[in-house]
Amino acid sequence: MSSSTTHSRPVRVLVVEDHDMVAEAICLALQRSPGLEIVGRSATVATALSDAGRYKPDVVLMDRRLPDGDGISAIAALEALVPDARVLILAGEGNASIAARVAEAGGAGLILKASGLDELEDAVRRVAAGEVVVSRSLLGGVLDQLTGRTPVPGAKLTPREREALDLLGEGLTTTEISDRLGVALNTGRNHVQRVLEKLGARSQLEAVTIARREGLIK
Known part of the structure; x- marks a missing residue:
């Protein structure tokens, strides 16, 4: 043609x-x-x-x-x-x-x-x-x-969620995180859950792994 x-x-x-x-x-x-x-x-x-x-x-x-x-x-x-x-x-x-x-x-x-x-x-x-x-x-x-230039996971974490992530990285439980943050247990759980959602993680261990890979925590 x-x-x-x-x-x-x-x-x-x-x-x-x-x-x-x-x-x-x-x-x-x-x-x-x-x-x-x-x-x-x-x-x-x-x-x-x-x-x-x-x-x-x-x-x-x-x-x-x-x-x-x-x-x-x-x-x-x-x-x-x-x-x-x-x-x-x-x-x-x-x-x-x-x-x-x-x-x-x-x-x-x-x-x-x-x-x-x-x-x-x-x-x-x-x-x-x-x-x-x-x-x-x-x-x-x-x-x-x-092109692989995706936003860094965790870029949208709030300051409080970043604190919760740091504490997860230290190996603290949700109860211990709540105590360290000085918030009720339900509030602490909510912070941790939002961290998992924003990082696309299915568990706290996976969230820590992703955060370390991306340089969000040491």
Whole structure:
């Protein structure tokens, strides 16, 4: 196929969204946009796979949460069916971790539903052209995650939580930590639990290990 033929053909888009009003608004906006063509509309992962095989879209604009599954988990199956298709995930909410998960799954990007229709149209065009697109509000965090420049665990600990972490590092129990901090046992437990949550640890020992690895305690 010549490059002129490739560029003259509209970008074929399959919209996968289970909320009728949202799907209708997206389809209307994209259909009115020059050079974009809606070839199908699906409401589940199963129908998306069936429709993708039938319509061979260039771009699959796919809701992250669908009645029968997760849109991100379906990326591999969609691309196996239609190798040339690029999957752009549409999400009601998102963060850098979700966007990085999309990229790791082979997706073409993540766009938030709160984005304007202009940004959505632009994202579809850029994805069709081979780019990876992420909503502007998430871009910085995604780059940090994908390049390994993640925020240091513990950077968001409060001064009191840092004290609790230091005491965990000394091998103190929750009761002893509460006594040293001069707080009630329940308050001490809460401080310790928040430390574990913020460090992504499942136990006090793991929290100490992570903190030592990251230089938060000696």
